[in-house]
Amino acid sequence: MxxxxxxxxxxERLRAVGQRYTPVRRAVVDVLVATARPVSMVELxxxxxxxxxxxxxxxxxxxxxxxxxxxMLGPDGLARHELAEALTEHHHHLVCTSCGTVxxxxxxxxxxxxxxxxxxxxAAATGFRPQTHRLDLVGVCARCD
Numbered sequence: 001m002x003x004x005x006x007x008x009x010x011x012e013r014l015r016a017v018g019q020r021y022t023p024v025r026r027a028v029v030d031v032l033v034a035t036a037r038p039v040s041m042v043e044l045x046x047x048x049x050x051x052x053x054x055x056x057x058x059x060x061x062x063x064x065x066x067x068x069x070x071x072m073l074g075p076d077g078l079a080r081h082e083l084a085e086a087l088t089e090h091h092h093h094l095v096c097t098s099c100g101t102v103x104x105x106x107x108x109x110x111x112x113x114x115x116x117x118x119x120x121x122x123a124a125a126t127g128f129r130p131q132t133h134r135l136d137l138v139g140v141c142a143r144c145d
Contacts, residue, residue: 006033006087013066025059027051029068029083038072038080038093038102075138076100092135098144105137 010029011021031048032039045051060081063069070084075097082104085091090112094103119130 003033009087010063010066010068013068014062017062017066019062019066022059024051024055025063028056028059028063032069032081032083037104038070038074038082040074040078040080040100044081072102072136074100074102092137094141095136095138096141096144097138098140101141101143103141107135111135 007021007026007029010025014021014025027048028044028051031044035043035047039047041053041056044056045053048056060069060071064071064081067084067086069081071079071081072093074080075095078100080102082088090107091104092107092111094105096102115133115135119133122128123130
């Protein structure tokens with residue numbers, strides 16, 4: 001998605017929940033686009049010069065409510081934020097238990113087919129109706145190894 005299209009979509013999603021696309025919210029989205037991986041609050045503040053922590057916290061909550069941002073917990077218990085898959089592409093995560101870094105990894109067709117079969121089997125056996133899936137591979141990254 002191009003930046004112009006992305007920002008238009010974010011604006012629409014915010015309006016749908018009765019919110020405005022403020023300069024702080026736009027700056028948060030810009031940082032998330034630039035980092036292209038889930039980031040902690042510290043990383044977000046470091047990357048977004050001049051952003052106030054309290055404003056960023058409030059903005060993340062609103063962006064999450066609007067379906068723009070996805071929040072996940074890292075192995076260290078810290079929340080990390082990234083753009084929602086509806087605005088980017090389907091992917092999975094590599095989670096380092098040593099440094100806490102979370103990296104995006106693209107979802108290959110072969111992996112997705114295997115996961116789809118496993119999900120279908122689990123759904124048939126339990127009656128569960130899956131809507132989507134996430135796959136986090138947890139281990140030690142190359143920098144910490």
